[in-house]
Amino acid sequence: MKNFTSVQDVQDINALALEGLSLKQSPFSNKAIGENKTLGLIFFNPSLRTRLSSQKAAQNLGMELFVMNIDKEGWRIETEMGVLMDGDKAEHIKEAAGVISQYCDVLGIRSFPGLTDRNADYSDHILQSFLDFASVPIVSLESATRHPLQSLADLMTIKEHQTNAKPKVVLTWAPHPRALPQAVPNSFAEWMNQADVDLVITHPEGYELDEQFVGNATVSYQQDEALQGADFVYAKNWSSFQQYGKILSTDSNWTITREKMALTNQGKFMHCLPVRRNMIVSDAVIDSPASLVLEQANNRTFAMQAVLKSILESN
């Protein structure tokens, strides 16, 4: 694998998920692979899981590592091409990407969308600039449109907990007080379309995701109907794609409660975290044995380890 920015970068998602699960069994068995290699992690936005699980994955593979919260610690970065830099931005992304490449062998980038300009966000401008101007392999740590490391960890978690050959997986919108990106649901849908699952996406009208991610999923505006017989309930808030970046509903009838979970086939609850308790999911559900949120977070380490191993082996 050259870069890891979307499901398209992966030849066989099932093989990669199984590799992650195998690394989970023996996390230190490939220490030689990372010897004298450095992972750089550059964050334009906050993180808990991605930052720490990536550090742990690198250490498990014997890699060195540096982390920079570039939005807080770096020069302000100019991301437009061909501009007169007479304002407050001191460094161009072309030099930044080129320079950071001198110090590491693999580079992870986190860059969220602004949620005001859909075309700009969906061009994934910052990630694309690093792909264009860095000279080392790039791993997305969540971009404006996708969160592939999360989706890989989610696929691993589903594989560990599925009780039938083709589980019913329901991706459901849930209410939230702020406008959030579509990256996590886009990416989850994109991966589940390629996995051996029956994917249903449910949300209020107006929250339709970009078609390219919906693929062959069944889409329903009736959450109760969608949840019938679900083996996995993947909850997430996102802001509207059509009325770009807008909050169209905060309807608490979409919160995942015990009553909602009772509609499922003893379904498991999933969320990428961080999660707003009693907005997205009730305490009773997230604290119940049906909740897989910590398993998902744990699998983030081994997802990253599988990705780094594959990149180091082929670059």
Ligand SMILES: NCCC[C@H](NC(=O)CCC(=O)O)C(=O)O
């Ligand atoms: N990396 C996981 C999710 C990150 C981000 N969530 C957030 O920004 C939550 C912020 C809040 O709850 O205020 C998102 O939805 O894409």
Ligand SMILES: NC(=O)OP(=O)(O)O
């Ligand atoms: N799930 C996830 O990516 O968490 P962080 O935003 O804390 O990294």
